[in-house]
Amino acid sequence: MPEGHTIHRAARLHRRALRGRPVRADSPQGRFAAGAAALDGCTLLDVEAHGKHLFYRWSSGDTLHVHLGLFGKFRTVARQHPDEPLPPTTPGTRLRLVADDLVLQLAGPTDCSLMDPVEEDRVKARLGPDPLRSDADPEAMWAALRRRRIPIGAALLDQSVVSGIGNVYRCELLYVIGAWPGRPARELERDEFDALWSAGERFLRAGERSGRIITVDPTDVGARSAARLPAGKRHYVYRRTGLPCRRCATPVERWEVAARWMYACPVCQPR
């Protein structure tokens, strides 16, 4: 589920598993053969996440940029012995990193490439503040919203306004702050924005820790704890078209905003 929480989680896990270790690198699919050859035998120095982007820094001076897009997936396989045969890869495996006790495989990414510092800066310059980063500045997001006439539902998907939020979080965030998605971004009140930012921080952080998106207060779905909620009970409105709102029972509506499905309760999120 690649919204920002997935990316920060991958950064944390990959950093812990691979930092300081030399790895073998190759591209079973072949589309990243030259890049993998450049990384082969190098040591991972650090991993940085910003929004939905990952940056891996290597002892060679190279930076590996990964963007999962909608389909990209990482798979890690533990190894007992360094001389154990490698696990099979799917034909689409773009990059494989092999350490003594771990194999990391990447398939289906939107981007997997080596970047120089100029390209890296260009990518980062396009990104708005990321609530999961310690250097995130909410005032930058507030200023960006004030400049836009587009609906708030569209602004939340614009990675230059705020980075790391995807379609699930945008729908759920607007529900929990009670804002109609079609309202112009610039008309959001300051107290609504503060609630939006803090809920965004809270949702993303919980997602990073658990590896899944759970936005409901468990008491709203008749559960004691958010842990192990079944798939149909994790959200207030996302993918619940026509089903009763969990708080007021009004049917959830669905329509397109910024080329993606938007879900909202017309009563809890008044226009």
Add this chain to the structure above:
DNA sequence: GCCGGATGGTAAG
């Protein structure tokens, strides 16, 4: 077992 859809973004037209 097959089919359709999706958590996203880029580049072509």
Add this chain to the structure above:
DNA sequence: TTACCCTCCGGCG
């Protein structure tokens, strides 16, 4: 605006 990337998962049979 449309095509594309080519993953996994859930619904259906």
